[in-house]
Amino acid sequence: MPTATRRSVAGAAALAAVCLVGGTGCSSGDGKGEGEGGSPVLRGLRALASDRGTGQVSYLDAATVRRLSKGGNKRFAVIGQPNNALLNAYDAGPWGGHLKADQIDTAVDAKGAGHWEGSFDAAAITAALKANGYVRSHQDGRPTWTRPHSKGVSLEISKDAISYGTSGIASLSAVHAKEGSSLADIEEYQRASECLGDVYRADFNPLTAAKPVRLSALGQQADSAGKNTEVLCVVVKDEATARRLSAKLRSVVRGKAPRYDGAEVTVEQGEQPLVRATVPDSSDQRPGRLMLSDLDLWMAVVKL
Secondary structure, X not given: OXXXXXXXXXXXXXXXXXXXXXXXXXXXXXXXXXOOOOOHHHHHHOOOXXXXXXXXEEXXXXXXXXXXXXXXXXXXXXXXXXXOHHHOXXXXXXXXXXXXXXXXXXXXXXXXXXXXXXXXXXXXXXXXXXXXXXXXXXXXXXXXXXXXXXXXXXXXXXXXXXEEEXXXXXXXXXXXXXXXXXXXXXXXXXXXXXXXXXXXXXXXXXXXXXXXXXXXXXXXXXXEOOEEEEEEEEEEOOHHHHHHHHHHHHHHHHHXXXXXXXXXXXXXXXXXXXXXXXXXXXXXXXXXXXXXXXXXXXXXHHOO
């Protein structure tokens, strides 16, 4: 994994580079990877320690999904849920049903750890935890709820935030990153997040510093329930890799017509180049199809 504190100057210069291929190119925010700036995705990634990048990471603006889904729209049924088994619809969980997905406004989840923000009934949740055998303890200097001997999930509960870590996989320190050592401080995550732009969901594949594809991410953009655009952003090692991948993606778009009609593929130069593909969904296509059903573009990335 690359050092989490790479030079911000180099990252800013890379983000400002000119696109090689016509079109709108990669979306850009204010380019900040530290402090309180940056995109909502990047701010969410600031909660996760840099070692969480070895697995899949997801960000969800659940409040936006609820707004888009108003009136019972089912297009967002799958993609609009946090990527977490703790919220199994068939299990009341250790909180005895007092925590539901619709109480979460934003969620960032990684392997074994995550952080949710929203409006929670902390008293009811902690009472249920106690009734289910959880006890008050301290982990990494923070008051937590754990099972005896700290087995299973450890939880930090308040009225507006819930953090969790899973024994044997991640402690709560994984969602309380020290300054300069979060996923948001890694250049590849900065690049990918700014490329995604204004998305309500982002799914990142593991960071692979030794391979041609360093990091790939799929984001979901929507201004209304009937209009969703999927944004695929891939950070690669060099310009030759970017050209090769962009050619493969364009080949998929042509070869699978009309499945990806309206798709645009662009390339951005930089210290670590980016390949960006935007794919509009029709009103009868469920958001998230590029990772749930129409996998051709993802496979082109995986097989590079």
